[in-house]
Amino acid sequence: MHGTSDPTHIAIRARNVTLSLGSRDAPVEILKGIDLDIERGQSLAILGASGSGKSSLMATLAGLERASGGEIRVAGVDHGTLDEDALARARRGRIGIVLQSFHLLPTMTALENVAVPLELAGATDAFARAEAELQAVGLGHRIDHYPSQLSGGEQQRVAIARAVAPGPEIIFADEPTGNLDASTGTTIIELLFARQAARGATLIIITHDPALAARCDRIVEMRDGRIVSDRRA
Numbered sequence: 458m459h460g461t462s463d464p465t466h467i468a469i470r471a472r473n474v475t476l477s478l479g480s481r482d483a484p485v486e487i488l489k490g491i492d493l494d495i496e497r498g499q500s501l502a503i504l505g506a507s508g509s510g511k512s513s514l515m516a517t518l519a520g521l522e523r524a525s526g527g528e529i530r531v532a533g534v535d536h537g538t539l540d541e542d543a544l545a546r547a548r549r550g551r552i553g554i555v556l557q558s559f560h561l562l563p564t565m566t567a568l569e570n571v572a573v574p575l576e577l578a579g580a581t582d583a584f585a586r587a588e589a590e591l592q593a594v595g596l597g598h599r600i601d602h603y604p605s606q607l608s609g610g611e612q613q614r615v616a617i618a619r620a621v622a623p624g625p626e627i628i629f630a631d632e633p634t635g636n637l638d639a640s641t642g643t644t645i646i647e648l649l650f651a652r653q654a655a656r657g658a659t660l661i662i663i664t665h666d667p668a669l670a671a672r673c674d675r676i677v678e679m680r681d682g683r684i685v686s687d688r689r690a
């Protein structure tokens with residue numbers, strides 16, 4: 458086992474991270490000093506009431522939103538020192554994101570939805586890798602279907618394949634089962650954990666579901682922009 462004090466085994470380190478949004482005249486303080494170390498390979502659930510700041514924390518840790526204060530290091534790289542292009546490059550291929558409403562491109566087939574981002578990231582074997590990834594999520598027989606021809610659960614499988622295909626070190630999932638019925642949701646969660654394990658990735662899941670949180674190694678609870686509890690599941 459590696460101690461949490463060894464920085465090479467920390468996927469994400471946040472120190473006193475704050476986030477203010479809104480206008481300059483009327484700023485809204487959304488994150489109010491977040492300290493968090495997430496170990497590589499760990500699965501972490503973020504729980505909390507609506508509006509507590511879960512999605513904002515995810516966006517900030519993922520580098521989609523820039524922190525207003527404090528420090529975020531992802532795999533040892535200080536996000537604060539990167540300009541927008543460097544931040545986008547740091548994200549690409551290293552961070553995979555799965556969202557509640559899938560966000561697939563409607564004019565592309567399942568295969569293209571997974572392959573095109575790989576191609577843009579410079580992969581020469583994008584379509585072969587995308588097909589293998591779709592097979593791994595049980596969609597080998599649906600690769601030429603468009604999102605509108607797929608069920609919600611199938612669309613989320615495509616979204617997982619897309620997030621995992623580049624081999625990211627960190628996978629974020631924001632309410633990945635929020636738009637699915639309970640039994641489809643359970644299948645999707647098992648799939649997400651299986652793909653995480655196959656990749657050895659760190660997995661951070663935002664959820665309202667205590668049963669899903671209990672599947673994770675660790676549960677962090679947010680209230681009003683702060684972490685109010687942090688425990689092993």
Ligand SMILES: Nc1ncnc2c1ncn2[C@@H]1O[C@H](COP(=O)(O)OP(=O)(O)OP(=O)(O)O)[C@@H](O)[C@H]1O
Binds near residue numbers: 478485487506508513
């Ligand atoms: N661009 C913005 N400008 C001002 N306030 C914002 C902005 N984006 C989010 N907020 C506010 O920040 C707070 C936290 O929002 P966030 O979406 O992070 O919460 P959440 O815990 O993910 O909620 P939910 O579970 O409903 O998705 C909310 O009060 C929200 O209204």
